[in-house]
Each structure stands twice: as C-alpha cells, then as structure tokens.
Amino acid sequence: MDMKKLIDDAKTFGADYFPMFLRKPAPKFVTESGNPVFGIVAEFDETPKVFKAAKKVRDAGYSKWDVHTPFPIHDMEEAMGIKTTKLPLMAGGAAVTGLCIAILLQWGTTDWLYPTVVQGKPFEAWQPFVPVMFELAVLFTAFMCIFGMLALNGLPRFHHPLFSHERFYRVGNDRFFIAIEATDPNFDPEKTKKLLEDIGGTDITLIEDVN
Amino acid sequence: MTQIATKHPNHPAPDSTGLSEDQWQARLDRIAKDPRMSEDNTTLSRDDAKKFAIPLLGIGVLGLLVTAISAFSVDLRHALGAFEVGVFTALAISIGSLFWVMVFHSLNASWAITLRRQFENIASLVWVPVAMMMVVVGIELSQGGVLLQWIGYTGEEYNHLLKVKSPYLNANFFVIRVLVYAIIWVGIARVLLSWSCKNDETGDRMLGRKARFLSGAGIPLFALSTAFASFDFLMSLDYRFFSTMWGVYYFASCALASASAVAIVATILRRAGKLDGLVTQEHFHDLGKLVFAFVVFWAYVAFSQYFLIWYANIPEETAWYTNRQQHGWQWLFVVMTMGHFGIPFLLLIWRKTKRRTMLLCGMSVYMMIMVILDMVWIIRPMVYMNTPKADPGLAMIWLDIAGIVGVLGIFAGLVALRISKSPLLPLKDPMLHESLKHKNYV
Numbered sequence: 210m211d212m213k214k215l216i217d218d219a220k221t222f223g224a225d226y227f228p229m230f231l232r233k234p235a236p237k238f239v240t241e242s243g244n245p246v247f248g249i250v251a252e253f254d255e256t257p258k259v260f261k262a263a264k265k266v267r268d269a270g271y272s273k274w275d276v277h278t279p280f281p282i283h284d285m286e287e288a289m290g291i292k293t294t295k296l297p298l299m300a301g302g303a304a305v306t307g308l309c310i311a312i313l314l315q316w317g318t319t320d321w322l323y324p325t326v327v328q329g330k331p332f333e334a335w336q337p338f339v340p341v342m343f344e345l346a347v348l349f350t351a352f353m354c355i356f357g358m359l360a361l362n363g364l365p366r367f368h369h370p371l372f373s374h375e376r377f378y379r380v381g382n383d384r385f386f387i388a389i390e391a392t393d394p395n396f397d398p399e400k401t402k403k404l405l406e407d408i409g410g411t412d413i414t415l416i417e418d419v420n
Numbered sequence: 421m422t423q424i425a426t427k428h429p430n431h432p433a434p435d436s437t438g439l440s441e442d443q444w445q446a447r448l449d450r451i452a453k454d455p456r457m458s459e460d461n462t463t464l465s466r467d468d469a470k471k472f473a474i475p476l477l478g479i480g481v482l483g484l485l486v487t488a489i490s491a492f493s494v495d496l497r498h499a500l501g502a503f504e505v506g507v508f509t510a511l512a513i514s515i516g517s518l519f520w521v522m523v524f525h526s527l528n529a530s531w532a533i534t535l536r537r538q539f540e541n542i543a544s545l546v547w548v549p550v551a552m553m554m555v556v557v558g559i560e561l562s563q564g565g566v567l568l569q570w571i572g573y574t575g576e577e578y579n580h581l582l583k584v585k586s587p588y589l590n591a592n593f594f595v596i597r598v599l600v601y602a603i604i605w606v607g608i609a610r611v612l613l614s615w616s617c618k619n620d621e622t623g624d625r626m627l628g629r630k631a632r633f634l635s636g637a638g639i640p641l642f643a644l645s646t647a648f649a650s651f652d653f654l655m656s657l658d659y660r661f662f663s664t665m666w667g668v669y670y671f672a673s674c675a676l677a678s679a680s681a682v683a684i685v686a687t688i689l690r691r692a693g694k695l696d697g698l699v700t701q702e703h704f705h706d707l708g709k710l711v712f713a714f715v716v717f718w719a720y721v722a723f724s725q726y727f728l729i730w731y732a733n734i735p736e737e738t739a740w741y742t743n744r745q746q747h748g749w750q751w752l753f754v755v756m757t758m759g760h761f762g763i764p765f766l767l768l769i770w771r772k773t774k775r776r777t778m779l780l781c782g783m784s785v786y787m788m789i790m791v792i793l794d795m796v797w798i799i800r801p802m803v804y805m806n807t808p809k810a811d812p813g814l815a816m817i818w819l820d821i822a823g824i825v826g827v828l829g830i831f832a833g834l835v836a837l838r839i840s841k842s843p844l845l846p847l848k849d850p851m852l853h854e855s856l857k858h859k860n861y862v
Contacts, residue, residue, distance in 0.1 A: 339727065
C-alpha cells in the first residue's frame, strides 16, 4: 500500500467538497493559461464504435478514464476492464457490526449490567434478541450500501469539468464520449491524443479543470 | 359506403412476442439452425436414462420392501412415520416444481426457459407422492388412526378439542380434501407439461398464452391446496397444535427442495454432455439465487412461528416444541438452526458458490438432506408420542433410512426415465432466444 498515494487520493476527493480547507495536489499538466488539465475527451457517433474503442483504451493500460453514453450499454464494464466492486464485502462487514451492536445492547443491558425479568422469561433467553439482531444487521447493511456506494463513485458532486465542453451536452442525446483523465499515470498529452485519434474518436478536445 | 375491417396478413399475433407469422417462422428457423440445438445436445437417450434409473429404482424398491415388512413385524407407527418423511419430501419437490413452472409462465420469465422442462418433468411426477399419500390415507383409515389420532375419535369419550375441531378433522371430509388436492396438482402439472410438449412439435405460440392463463388461476389453487394438505397430514399429527404459519412453512420447503432438485438434475445433465451452451453458468447462478432466497425465507418463517409460540407460551402450542426438545431429538433443533440456515446462508451468499456448477450441486444435495431432516423434525418425534413404548431414537435409524430412501429412490428413478421421454428444453418457446443469451449483470 502506497500511503502517499492514498493521502493524495483522499485530498483530491475531499477538495471537490471542501475547497476552502483542502487543496488538490499540484497538477502534473497545465494549459497555456495556467489552468490544470482535466483530461482529453473524444467523441463517437455509434455504439459499436465506442464499444470497440473502449476495449482498446483498456488494453493500452489506462485506469483513470470513463465512457459517457446516453443509455446503458451491456458488457461495457467488461470492455472497460472494470473490476468487481468491493461494496459487498463492506456491506458484509456492516452486517456483522450491526449484529454485534444488537447483541451487546440487548444482552449487555438486560442480562449483564441490569438483569431484568420480562414476562417471566429466563435471563439467558436468546429468542427475544433475534428480531433486533436481524433488524440492526439489515439497517447497517442498507446504510453501508447507500453511503459506501456514494463514497466509491464520488457522488453527489456539484460540478464536473466535462460540463465546460459545449459538445459534451449531446451525451444526453446521440453522442458517446471517452474521457481520459490527466491524473492517470499513463497520461501523456501527445500519446493519449494520438491513441484517441487511432481508435476513431472525433473532435478530440483538451479539457481544463476550472473551478 | 361501409368499410369492412379485415385482418392484415402481417398483423402481429396477440402473444408475448408480438410478431407476425412470417417473423415468427423466421425466428424459429434461426433457432433451429443454432448448432447448440442439435438433437444430440437436446435429448437424453432411453439407455442413458436407464443407467441412472435402474439402480435408483432398485434401491427404492428395496427400501420400500424393508419398510413394508417392518410395518408388519416391527412397528406399524414407526414404519408409517419413516414412509411419510419420504412421501412429504417427494411431494415438496414435485409441487414446488409445479409452483416454479406456474411462476415462470405467469411472469413470462425468459431466463428459465432452458431449465423449465426439468421443472415440468419433476412436477408431472406429482402422481408418485400423491399415490403414496393415498396409501397413507388407506392405512390411517383402515387402522382407525395410526399417526393421525383424530381419525379414530368417535365422540364416545369426551374430548373438548376433538369435538370442537371435528367439523374439519373428520374422516369423510379428509378423504374429500385429499382427492381435491390430488386433482389440482396432478391435473395442472399434466396439462402444463402436455402443452409444453405439444409446443415442441407444432410451434403454436398460443399454447404459451394458454399456459400463462392457467398458471394465473393455478397459483392461488396451489397455495390453498399446499397449505391445507400440510395442515391435514403434518400439523394434525398433534391435533392440539395449530399455527397459521404452517402452510407457509411447508411451502418454503417445497420451493427450496424443488430449486435444489433441478440444480442437481441440471448438473447431472451438463456432466453427461447434454445442454451444452444452453444451460450455462448464468442459469445456474439464478437457480442458486432461488436456493439462497428460500434458505433465508425458510429461516424467516420458521423463526416467526417459533418466536410467537415461545413468547405467547400457550400450552397447546408450546407442546409442539417441548415434545421435540426432549426424548432424544434436541440435536435436531441445532441442526435446523445452524445446518438449515446458518451454514448454507454463509456459503450461498458468495457469488462463486452459485456460479460454480459443482459447488452449487454440492450445496443443493446438502439442502435436500436438510429438507429431509426438516420433515424428520416434523414427523419422527410424533411417532412414539402418546404410546406406551419408549422412543428408541437413533437405535432404529435403519428403518427411518429405509423409508426415506425407498420413496426418494423410486421418485428419482422415475424422474430419470421421464427426462428421456421428451426434449431437454422447450424447443419452440416464443422467448427461447432470450434464455439462450441470458446473462447476469450483477
């Protein structure tokens, strides 16, 4: 694990939400006007074209990039080489946490700290604890699913640099876009532009990250 | 001038595909040309089926012979109890399959079409456990109540509960009810299978539409008949006991056992080199989801029933559990909580368990054993209850095993023979092309 990279990632993530406290790490690439480079975007006009292009970008070894389409395209995650999400494991951890909290809260209070007789049932009865154990496990899992999902995909966000690109608005209608970000370790202004040209992209544009 | 409305030759047919006759014929031709639909891949020969069927039938007949002989020479109650455990497991498998067929038809489920014929095959054999149920009814009636003690109640000796319940729990009404269940299950299962097989030959799309209509009517009938059959045979083993959750409890076993059974059948067919490319990892994944769902559903229902009875603490209800937590059957309580829910929950929740065919098959065999043990948990402790004899517990386990293996061996052997009688999937189902490219995106 690279701690420095993790901290940098956290700063980049947090800077979107708390620009008054956190500054993004110094950008690797800047434009002539001094603004940091967000990345390079290329436009496609047909689904099969963008699908084949995505496979080529994946094979070129890029990791920080995205495909924007007007509708979901089946098998796109495979074509982009996106790995299975870690969310199920996180949700499982949350379920175990909820279960333990429920056991501690109920057993700890009614049997250990302050033994209480309820309806003449024995102290060591486990049956009444089960519904609360189930509910708390489900509650924690549901919270982890929602907030873990938001943390992993970086939503909600108020602005995205691609919105400064006028043509990008056609992504809601009839155009497909591939955007490769400048934070990608393989990013190189010339080579990346060349790659996007080779795979059939048109209107290749450099996008500035202006806040 | 009057205009006469005539049907355009290309008018789409009112079935789920919405295709005209020409388009439908083109789709049928395209599917028929698919190399996966070759005759070798979609049919099981009679000889191959016999390789499985003859040993299974042999074991089954042997088990039933041992049970029948010990019914006369050892103990009628014990032999009948062992036989009933097998019968109600086989019944759960077959009417559960009937339930899934009707659900697939009524929801127009396209993913399950390549698996649907196996569900139909197992469901159409519902006559086997139903015939055995008739044997149980015959024995109970001729002996004046063996396990079902309320059959022998004549009203001479005052028993308040039996007197109050006698409008429902009496021999005549019992026989009528059993006949109604038999007609519902056997009738619907045979009709759905025959329509599906007829569709293989004619390619008539309207048969699917008819099956959907029948399934819509059949699901409420199935729900009521399953619930009341489980009341009649299983809940009334102790005439004092009552639980409104009982029908759902037995239904959970039905759905679980049948999904597991089809997972096993499909794995055997895939290992025999059949259905290559037709039943894929994706179909097994979805079947695994059904097994997992009903493991959880069973636990939810079983605990709801136990929890309310435990809390309310009413004598005639708690007796059902206290009877089972002594007399040497305490260990089954642990098996039910951990073995039927805890362990399979933790194993089946992993995606890999459901997607690897052999792992899922192993889990399905395990779940079948758990369903059998669930029936043992329901029936077996009642065998020596209220009798002068002491419960021998596991000392007489050979008789229990003989009864269970006898029934299930015959049932499994007949399933193997039935599978070879028709193609292994509905060849001309309107939505077959969707099942062929089925994929799980989650």
